[in-house]
Amino acid sequence: MHILNKEIILPNGSKIINRIAKSAMSENLSNKNNQPTSILINLYKKWALSGSGLLITGNIMIDSSAIGEPRNVIVENRDNFKLLKEWADTVKNTETHLWAQINHPGRQAMEQINTVLKAPSAVPLKYGGRKKTSPKIPLELKENEIVDIIESFAKTSLILKEAGFTGIQIHGAHGYLVSQFLSPDSNIRKDKWGGSLENRARFVVEIYREIRKKVGSKFPIGIKLNSTDFQKGGFSEEESMEVVKILSKEGIDLIEISGGTYEVPAMMGKKMKSTKKREAYFLDYIKKARKITATPLLLTGGFRTSAGMEAAIASNDLDIVGIARPFAVFPNLVNDLISKKQLNFATNIKKTGVKGIDGSMNIIWYEAQLKRLGLGKDPNLKLNPWFVFFKYALLIIKHKIRKK
């Protein structure tokens, strides 16, 4: 039997049929009212047949006043329940799990389309080697707002469970709100939500507990967590390990490891070397994490070859291989991998040659491929990056005009 084709049972009893997960990719495929569209649903119909044991949705926003991208799906209430059910139903006659990733972007909400940014502290984002700070300074969240956000995470989770999603993943990585609370660089609060690691972790622990209360003990809850922020003074590897211990003790079912933020996008390979011998970015971390927790571990970032994935699972340092970008251009990825039809899933994207624009290509070029899949088209590895860039800019302008 193929080593990647072995099932795994999570602590809550859920069965994942193999060792490959599609990690979250923000699809940016809602309609202008942030409801799921038929394009989004078609995309998941396609992925439901990819052979993947676990599909994790792109980040779903829990609060309409804080959105990451203009076409993110927002789930604040039951208004779109029928559409959410259609989305969840895409895996209905398969053995594939479909987990909803839920997120609040905090100060990383897209500046162009959000009127105010809110964060643990009034600390703006820094870009470009920390030389430039974002012009929008976030407002420090008040205590009652923090409690409301925790409640929103739980409320959104219950709606998604009732719609038929088979698990929830809390987005605790990449510099979004949960990760902002964890980092002493972005969280300089003096109350019970800041200071010691125990205080900074209170936000994510409370979110987990509130979700658990709502969805019950049998429903899987996972988290995507940074191995580190890759910043001096930020969330360190040692602190991340402590959070792994805390959440494991709380009873979380699956911990996905990634790293970096908008300031240092290590999750996309920035500062990380993916070599032939060591394909995945955060292997050193996962080796250490394995020793301190019995909770199943999912590792994402850099996996491209069958050999790299097989070696990772054979090492027993992790339980599930997470893959994102290759799924955008190889939608039948897991079937092709396990049948050995295809062994390499490298995605060499085209670049414009303009540094500022090419950084965003790591997201928007792939999102354009997701849209093609949802429209029933084949992926296009030669898709022109300038075309992608102008289309995205137009989308933001349209969104801004509509909000005025």
Ligand SMILES: Cc1cc2nc3c(=O)[nH]c(=O)nc-3n(C[C@H](O)[C@H](O)[C@H](O)COP(=O)(O)O)c2cc1C
């Ligand atoms: C288009 C795109 C959108 C993404 N959106 C999300 C997201 O919504 N949530 C998340 O946790 N990670 C997101 N990521 C990061 C991926 O899940 C993953 O961590 C990263 O791409 C590295 O994995 P890879 O090398 O297999 O692509 C996104 C990546 C891409 C390419």
